[in-house]
Amino acid sequence: MSSEFTPTEMMTIAASRALTNDDVCFVGIGAPSAACNVARLTHAPDITLIYESGTIGTRPDVLPLSIGDGELCDTAQFTVSVPEMFRYWLQGGRITTGFLGGAQIDRFANLNTTVVGEYDHPKVRLPGGGGAPEIASNCGQIFITMALTNRGFVDHLDFITSMGHGEGGDHRARLGMKTKGPSRVITDLCILEPDPVTKELTVVSIHQGVSRKQIQDNCGWPIKFATDLIETPAPTDTELLVLRDINARTKKAHEAA
C-alpha cells in the first residue's frame, strides 16, 4: 500500500472496519455516517443502516447533510415515524450497534454535546443530545468516532449528555443497563478500547506514522497504552477509492442543491 492518505481518511476507514455485515446500526450524522457507508460499500454489503429520522435499511448514494435528507428515504427498505423508531426499534432492543460522534468525551467514554460551562450560563451552547441518551443505553454496543484533540478529549465533562461507562468499572450494570456501552473509540491518530475491568479508554492501536507523544499531546488526561499495542493497518486501495468517491459525490450533490 503506497497511497498517501490523510488522518481523517484513516479515521473513517478504521471506523468502518469496526462494523460487520450482520450489524443493525443506528447511524449518527457526520463522521459516523461516512464510516457506516464505507463499510456498506466495502466489506459489509448487507449491513442494515438506520437513521433516527425513521429510515431503515437505507443505502444512500451520497452522504446526507442532515439526518433526514430525502436520499435516505428514497433508498430505504422502509420508513417509519419517529415515535415508532425510538419505541419499537431502538427501545425494543433491535439495534446491535450505535455509532456516535460527539463534541467532548472523557476517559470513560461519556459524551457531551450539550454545553461547555454551566448549564444555566453556558460559555458555549451546543445543539444537545438528540437521540444520543437512549442510543447509548439501548443499542447492544456503541462505537464512537471523533478526532483526537485537547478540546475534545477532556479530563472533566461539564455535562454528561449520554452515558458511556459513567464512573468506570461496573457503573452501567449498577444502573440496570444490560447493554455493553462504548466498546471502541476511533480517532484520527489511534483506536481506543475500554479496559476490561476499569473501563478506562486505553490506546490499543496506533495509526501509521503517529507517535505516542502525539497522542498524549492531543489528549486532556494522562492516556494509557495497552501492552499488546498494534499498528492500525493502512487503508487499502479499495477503501480509499470508495471513501474518496462517496466524498466527491457528496460534495457535488450538496453544492448543487
Place this chain on the structure above:
Amino acid sequence: MARLCSLSQAVEENLRDGDSVALEGFTHLIPYAAGHEIIRQGRKELFLIRMTPDIIYDQLIGAGAARGMKFSWGGNPGVGSLHRFRDAVENQWPRPLEIEEHSHAAMANAYEAGAANLPFATLRGYIGADLPKVNANIRDVTCPFTGEVLAAVPSIRPDVSIIHAQRADRQGNVLIEGIIGVQKEAILAAKRSVVTVEEIVDELSPPSSNSVVLPSWAISCVVHVPGGAFPSYAHGYYKRSNSFYIAWDKIARERDSFQAWIRQNVMNGSPEDFLRHIGKAA
C-alpha cells in the same frame, strides 16, 4: 371540518400571543412559510416546541417571537450551531429564552402521549445522563407490575400545531408521505392545527390503505402554499436545499446580517415567494 383559507387567515385565527406552538418536521416538510407568517404578524411570547428546531426556529427566536422553547436537538444539521438560538441562550439577545430540554426519545413519546390523551409518557431513558438534573419535567415512575423505575415526562399538548404536507383534497383531508417524523402525533396532540400543503387535488388517492392520512375533521385549517417547506423539502416535489442550510450559517452569525435578511425575506416577503424558491414562477 378543516377550513381551506389563506396563510395569513390561518395564523391569525389559530395562533395567539403567548401560545405554545409546535411547527414540526424532522428535516423533511418543515413549515417555513407558516413560520415566516408568524414573524410577519408579529406574534410574541410564544412557547416553541419542536424535536429538532432548525433554521425556522432560529428565525423565530432571533426575531424575538419566543419566550421559551422545548426541544431535543437545536442545531443546523450537518452545518453547526444555530447562532440566533445560541445568542439568546448565551447573551439573552434579543430577549431571554427559557429552555426545556429533552432527548428525542422522550419528545417522541411525549407527542404520542399527547395524541393519546394521556397526561405523561414513560420510557426507558435518560439513564446516567445529566438532563434530569437540569429539567424538573424529567421524573421517575415505577412500573406497578415489575417494579422497574422508568423515566416519565409530561405529554406534549400544544395550543397550536403547524405542519406542511404533500397534498390535500378539497374537503381538507391531508396525505403525508416520506419521512413523517412526529407530524401526525403533533396534529392529534394539539388544540388547534394548521396544515400547509404543496397541492390541492380533487382526489387524494392514497397509495396504500396504510398511508398516513389526516382527516379533515381532525384539522382546523388547510392552506395551499406550494414550496412552503423550502429550504427543507417535500418528498415527490422538490429536494432539500442543502446549500441554503450551509449559507444560513453566515447569515445568522451576526445580528445585523440576520436582521437584514429577515427584513428583506420575511417582513417584505409573502407566502407566494416560496413558489419561486422551488424554481417555479409565481
